[in-house]
Amino acid sequence: DTEVTQTPKHLVMGMTNKKSLKCEQHMGHRAMYWYKQKAKKPPELMFVYSYEKLSINESVPSRFSPECPNSSLLNLHLHALQPEDSALYLCASSQVGSNSYEQYFGPGTRLTVT
Amino acid sequence: EDQVTQSPEALRLQEGESSSLNCSYTVSGLRGLFWYRQDPGKGPEFLFTLYSAGEEKEKERLKATLTKKESFLHITAPKPEDSATYLCAVAGQAGTALIFGKGTTLSVSS
Numbered sequence: 463d464t465e466v467t468q469t470p471k472h473l474v475m476g477m478t479n480k481k482s483l484k485c486e487q488h489m490g491h492r493a494m495y496w497y498k499q500k501a502k503k504p505p506e507l508m509f510v511y512s513y514e515k516l517s518i519n520e521s522v523p524s525r526f527s528p529e530c531p532n533s534s535l536l537n538l539h540l541h542a543l544q545p546e547d548s549a550l551y552l553c554a555s556s557q558v559g560s561n562s563y564e565q566y567f568g569p570g571t572r573l574t575v576t
Numbered sequence: 577e578d579q580v581t582q583s584p585e586a587l588r589l590q591e592g593e594s595s596s597l598n599c600s601y602t603v604s605g606l607r608g609l610f611w612y613r614q615d616p617g618k619g620p621e622f623l624f625t626l627y628s629a630g631e632e633k634e635k636e637r638l639k640a641t642l643t644k645k646e647s648f649l650h651i652t653a654p655k656p657e658d659s660a661t662y663l664c665a666v667a668g669q670a671g672t673a674l675i676f677g678k679g680t681t682l683s684v685s686s
Contacts, residue, residue: 466619504663504676505620518673552619563608563667565674567619 465489466568468553474574477543483571485536485553494536495565496528497552505552505567511536512558543575578603578668582677589654589684597649597680599664607667609647610674611640614661623662654684 466487475481485494493512497505510518511530525547527539536553550572554565579602589595601609608627612620624633626642633640637658639650649662661681665674 468619504665504678507673510673550617554619563674564610564622564625566622567612570617570619572617 466553466555466566468551468568468571470571471569472572472574474576475540475543476576477545479543480539480541482540483538483551483553483573485538485568486534487553487555487566487568488534489555489566490533491555491566492533492558493556494530495554495556496526496536496538497554497567499550499552499570509538540573543573545575548573548575578666578675580664580666580675580677582662582664582680584680585678586681587683589651589682591655591684591686592653594650594652594654596651597662597664597682599647599649599677600645601647601664601666603666603668603675605669607669609642610665610667611638611647611649612663612665614663614679616661620663651682654682656684656686658682659684 469484495510496508498508499505507520508522509528514530525542529537550570552570553568556565581600583598608625610625611623614620624640629644631642637652641648661679663679664677
């Protein structure tokens, strides 16, 4: 099973709202990622968790707050977003500490900030 | 600086017209080159991993090859359902962070 699930599929939020994106995988992967993707652009790395610890933060604004409650779950908490934050948010997972670095992506959450 | 360049940006083919997509890369210590397929509004779907020059992988109408400087994704007798954006990515010395190219958008018409 190479499935990564994400909820919700679509989210519309105002600039003063607080919402969360959720991601789950059951492949036994110990690295999980958040990406942001704008139209006609490649995915842009935001955060990396390795063994449930934040290992990479690509200078993402503090209005995005990641959380990794356990090895299967990854959340992205959103607060006071701007319209330019509207994008497809992708979660991915991969193995750690092996020669296999391929990442498996979820279907994404389409976020619209109004 | 690690870098991935894909060409062409867009490719239009007739059904059955074979062609190739190119991915040129510059990376310190290649730990893997990856091909993904992405349909509009969906997450990238993993296709292949290539680790060393000379390696080839096949899946249905797709064949990926790797040299020391570039990778090709060959599409044989494509069908309209092969229409998608194909992304190439590499993992370098840092390992976990993938470096993506901008993708090639393939359109196959019947």
